[in-house]
Amino acid sequence: MNNRPLLLKLLSAALVFGAWEIAGRIPISYAFPTFIESMTALLSMMGDGSIFLAYAETLKPLVLGLVISAFFGIGIGLWIGLSARFEWLFGPIFIVMQTAPLAALIPILVMVYGIGLTSKVFVVCVMAMPVIVLNTSGAVRNTPQSIKDMAKSFLASDRDVLVKIIIPAASPIIFSGLRLGVSAGFIGAILAELKITPTGVGDIISYSRSVADYPSMYAAIFSIILLAVIFLNLLEKLENYMFEGNNRGYVSD
Amino acid sequence: MAMSQIDSAAVKTAQPLVDSAVSVRNVSKKYGDVQALKDLSLEFPKGELTSLLGPSGCGKTTLLKIIAGLLPHDSGQIEVGGKTVTGPGPDRAFVFQDFALLPWANVLRNAAFGLELRGVAKSEREAIAEKYIREVGLAGFENKFPHQLSGGMRQRVGLARALSVNAQVLLLDEPFSAVDEQTRRKFQEDMLALVANEKKTFIFVTHSIEEAVYVSDQIAILLPRPSRVSEIIRPTSFRGKGVENIRRDSEYLDIVDEIWASLRSYVE
Numbered sequence: 001m002n003n004r005p006l007l008l009k010l011l012s013a014a015l016v017f018g019a020w021e022i023a024g025r026i027p028i029s030y031a032f033p034t035f036i037e038s039m040t041a042l043l044s045m046m047g048d049g050s051i052f053l054a055y056a057e058t059l060k061p062l063v064l065g066l067v068i069s070a071f072f073g074i075g076i077g078l079w080i081g082l083s084a085r086f087e088w089l090f091g092p093i094f095i096v097m098q099t100a101p102l103a104a105l106i107p108i109l110v111m112v113y114g115i116g117l118t119s120k121v122f123v124v125c126v127m128a129m130p131v132i133v134l135n136t137s138g139a140v141r142n143t144p145q146s147i148k149d150m151a152k153s154f155l156a157s158d159r160d161v162l163v164k165i166i167i168p169a170a171s172p173i174i175f176s177g178l179r180l181g182v183s184a185g186f187i188g189a190i191l192a193e194l195k196i197t198p199t200g201v202g203d204i205i206s207y208s209r210s211v212a213d214y215p216s217m218y219a220a221i222f223s224i225i226l227l228a229v230i231f232l233n234l235l236e237k238l239e240n241y242m243f244e245g246n247n248r249g250y251v252s253d
Numbered sequence: 254m255a256m257s258q259i260d261s262a263a264v265k266t267a268q269p270l271v272d273s274a275v276s277v278r279n280v281s282k283k284y285g286d287v288q289a290l291k292d293l294s295l296e297f298p299k300g301e302l303t304s305l306l307g308p309s310g311c312g313k314t315t316l317l318k319i320i321a322g323l324l325p326h327d328s329g330q331i332e333v334g335g336k337t338v339t340g341p342g343p344d345r346a347f348v349f350q351d352f353a354l355l356p357w358a359n360v361l362r363n364a365a366f367g368l369e370l371r372g373v374a375k376s377e378r379e380a381i382a383e384k385y386i387r388e389v390g391l392a393g394f395e396n397k398f399p400h401q402l403s404g405g406m407r408q409r410v411g412l413a414r415a416l417s418v419n420a421q422v423l424l425l426d427e428p429f430s431a432v433d434e435q436t437r438r439k440f441q442e443d444m445l446a447l448v449a450n451e452k453k454t455f456i457f458v459t460h461s462i463e464e465a466v467y468v469s470d471q472i473a474i475l476l477p478r479p480s481r482v483s484e485i486i487r488p489t490s491f492r493g494k495g496v497e498n499i500r501r502d503s504e505y506l507d508i509v510d511e512i513w514a515s516l517r518s519y520v521e
């Protein structure tokens with residue numbers, strides 16, 4: 001039962017890598033290396049430690065930005081979901097943030113916060129936070145009225161309703177917002193390194209492109225995708241651990 | 254009509270005889286322009302099961318939620334055990350039409366949830382909940398989750414939850430309407446046993462005439478536009494004859510027919 005999805009995942013990974021290898025060998029573009037060339041480049045960057053140094057740099061704004069986005073995103077989302085007035089005040093900001101093209105905001109951020117860590121953290125937050133806020137507030141607002149009434153009829157305080165009803169009921173959607181937010185945050189971290197100052201993994205990508213070392217460039221891109229996938233899987237483990245009932249299906253009728 | 258004889262006799266004899274667990278006096282409730290209840294008065298005798306019967310939209314759920322303290326009313330007064338209702342209280346427990354179980358909690362936690370909210374210690378509340386889970390016939394299902402149960406079993410969990418808090422008044426809003434017919438009959442028999450054993454006051458909303466007559470000590474017929482109590486019927490002769498015989502009893506059949514005669518004009 002548990003092995004089948006794993007087998008399928010391995011199979012689909014093998015298919016993608018196989019296609020990549022073939023596309024690299026044809027080649028579809030002189031700038032597109034094969035899978036094996038890219039993996040060799042990745043191994044050599046791991047060998048000389050350069051990729052780890054790069055990640056030490058990239059993870060700083062990424063982790064900081066994601067922690068801030070998760071904490072404030074869920075907090076603000078809960079608040080917006082619970083209070084109609086607060087939603088009226090702040091809801092539109094996050095909708096605008098989610099739809100605004102980020103690249104247009106980067107020069108403004110740099111103007112205000114310079115080219116250091118702060119700006120990069122901001123880019124990660126701007127990317128990650130809106131979807132977390134919007135998912136959380138939507139989920140809170142969609143908590144079934146009947147289980148809230150149930151809790152009240154059995155003398156729940158407002159805090160009980162929030163902690164024992166609204167948050168567990170909203171948690172699957174909150175977590176799917178977190179997953180989307182994390183993915184967006186990864187994009188934000190790399191974008192910040194490409195657009196603000198080249199550091200970390202973004203530096204490897206832009207430097208290897210400028211010297212036409214395409215295998216290294218694709219190795220760096222591949223590694224960031226891999227890291228994001230691992231991160232998302234860990235998040236899923238956390239969700240199953242915190243809200244055991246979430247993977248047990250919902251009572252619909 | 255034959256109806257009026259029964260009901261006028263019933264109304265006269267019903268109310269002064271027993272003391273009331275719940276009194277509803279001149280209660281009105283509007284949702285915007287919709288007059289859901291208008292100047293409604295009704296007494297619910299202690300230790301008995303009273304059904305609220307009427308076509309949908311006549312305000313049954315509204316009245317029950319007002320008694321539960323879940324919904325504010327515009328005017329009038331509700332008393333439960335002599336005390337005026339201002340909100341939910343420990344003297345009332347609600348059984349919901351859609352069960353209102355926590356999908357992420359197992360049967361045991363769901364049944365103990367009312368006690369959990371009252372701050373009862375885990376071992377104590379689970380012992381109490383287990384007792385009522387057994388009483389409603391769900392022993393062995395304590396660790397199952399709601400989605401693993403049939404509709405009938407889910408409502409038994411809802412019933413166990415309401416019984417666990419030991420409230421004097423149980424408010425049931427069409428508890429069996431989402432349950433199949435056979436299960437429903439079993440439930441009705443169990444209700445009779447429960448009323449006899451638990452010494453609680455039951456207020457039972459239904460839209461099924463047969464169900465109301467089968468389980469009730471007193472039936473209040475509500476009619477819409479304007480919403481009002483049109484009759485109060487107290488079946489007398491068949492209650493003691495055993496559950497198998499009720500449906501063949503001539504008084505049972507007469508009351509069912511008469512209620513239908515008075516409700517049929519309200520069915521669209």
Ligand SMILES: Nc1ncnc2c1ncn2[C@@H]1O[C@H](COP(=O)(O)OP(=O)(O)O)[C@@H](O)[C@H]1O
Pocket residue numbers: 284285287288289307308309310311312313314315316
């Ligand atoms: N939340 C609400 N907002 C507006 N109107 C409502 C609401 N709840 C009920 N009503 C109206 O009040 C009337 C009584 O409803 P209800 O108490 O649910 O009736 P019943 O339970 O007898 O079917 C209906 O006309 C219904 O449309």
Ligand SMILES: [Mg+2]
Pocket residue numbers: 313314315
């Ligand atoms: Mg109703």
